[in-house]
Amino acid sequence: MHEAPPGLLLQGDFHHAGQPLFRDIHLGIEAGRWTCLVGPSGVGKSTLLRLIAGLDTGGEFSGSVAAGDEKPIAARVAYMAQTDLLAPWLDVYENVVLGARLRGETPDRARAERLIARVGLVPHRHKRPASLSGGMRQRAALARMLMEDRPIALLDEPFAALDARTRSEMQELAHETLEGRTVVLVTHDPAEAVRLADRIIIVSAAGLSHYDGLEGHPLRAADAPETLAMQSDLLRRLRGLPQ
Numbered sequence: 001m002h003e004a005p006p007g008l009l010l011q012g013d014f015h016h017a018g019q020p021l022f023r024d025i026h027l028g029i030e031a032g033r034w035t036c037l038v039g040p041s042g043v044g045k046s047t048l049l050r051l052i053a054g055l056d057t058g059g060e061f062s063g064s065v066a067a068g069d070e071k072p073i074a075a076r077v078a079y080m081a082q083t084d085l086l087a088p089w090l091d092v093y094e095n096v097v098l099g100a101r102l103r104g105e106t107p108d109r110a111r112a113e114r115l116i117a118r119v120g121l122v123p124h125r126h127k128r129p130a131s132l133s134g135g136m137r138q139r140a141a142l143a144r145m146l147m148e149d150r151p152i153a154l155l156d157e158p159f160a161a162l163d164a165r166t167r168s169e170m171q172e173l174a175h176e177t178l179e180g181r182t183v184v185l186v187t188h189d190p191a192e193a194v195r196l197a198d199r200i201i202i203v204s205a206a207g208l209s210h211y212d213g214l215e216g217h218p219l220r221a222a223d224a225p226e227t228l229a230m231q232s233d234l235l236r237r238l239r240g241l242p243q
């Protein structure tokens with residue numbers, strides 16, 4: 001990465017087929033930090049990521065998405081969707097280097113091999129997605145996103161298909177590899193949010209609210225009493241229970 005990662009600001013209204021999803025929303029994302037979006041299913045978290053990424057949402061957005069440095073955003077984004085979006089005709093290695101190939105660049109082979117090793121797919125590097133498990137496909141998609149080395153990373157439930165141990169290892173890999181980037185992570189898992197976030201934003205039908213119970217810095221120890229206390233506090237907040 002050669003440039004400083006920017007902060008981001010999304011504001012405006014969003015409708016699906018005339019039905020409002022967000023009204024007068026104001027989502028500020030801090031530069032060079034991990035922001036986690038948490039909230040109930042269907043509330044619009046993926047839509048927010050897609051709006052930031054400049055991707056089609058199937059709805060109508062009237063508003064703006066801007067970077068703090070006022071430069072265009074889309075070309076600086078590495079995006080990992082909820083579905084892995086791997087090319088079915090390519091093996092793991094070719095999927096990981098697909099971005100470079102599409103840009104007509106020579107892929108950094110050593111970096112790709114390192115990432116494939118870190119996501120535990122060396123024995124599977126010549127397999128196509130149809131021969132991989134859901135968790136393996138998600139790890140291949142994670143390696144492909146990390147391969148892009150962009151200043152902004154938008155991650156939609158990137159660890160959801162993984163077993164507990166692998167999830168923990170992949171969180172550590174993403175934390176290390178995306179150090180200093182502007183990261184927006186959508187997750188349903190309060191434990192993941194409190195482990196990885198510099199800032200947590202709760203997305204609800206009523207709008208956005210900032211979770212103010214975070215202490216310390218990522219990568220928090222998942223089993224430390226203070227992390228567990230934050231996790232249960234965030235869960236209570238998400239369930240609308242008294243603090």
Ligand SMILES: Nc1ncnc2c1ncn2[C@@H]1O[C@H](COP(=O)(O)OP(=O)(O)OP(=O)(O)O)[C@@H](O)[C@H]1O
Pocket residue numbers: 016017021039040041042043044045046047048057058059
């Ligand atoms: N193409 C579309 N046309 C109409 N409505 C849509 C379309 N795509 C999404 N929606 C609706 O927009 C809302 C927000 O969807 P979105 O995927 O952003 O939610 P989410 O918070 O990410 O959900 P989840 O946590 O389940 O992934 C949902 O109610 C969904 O039904």
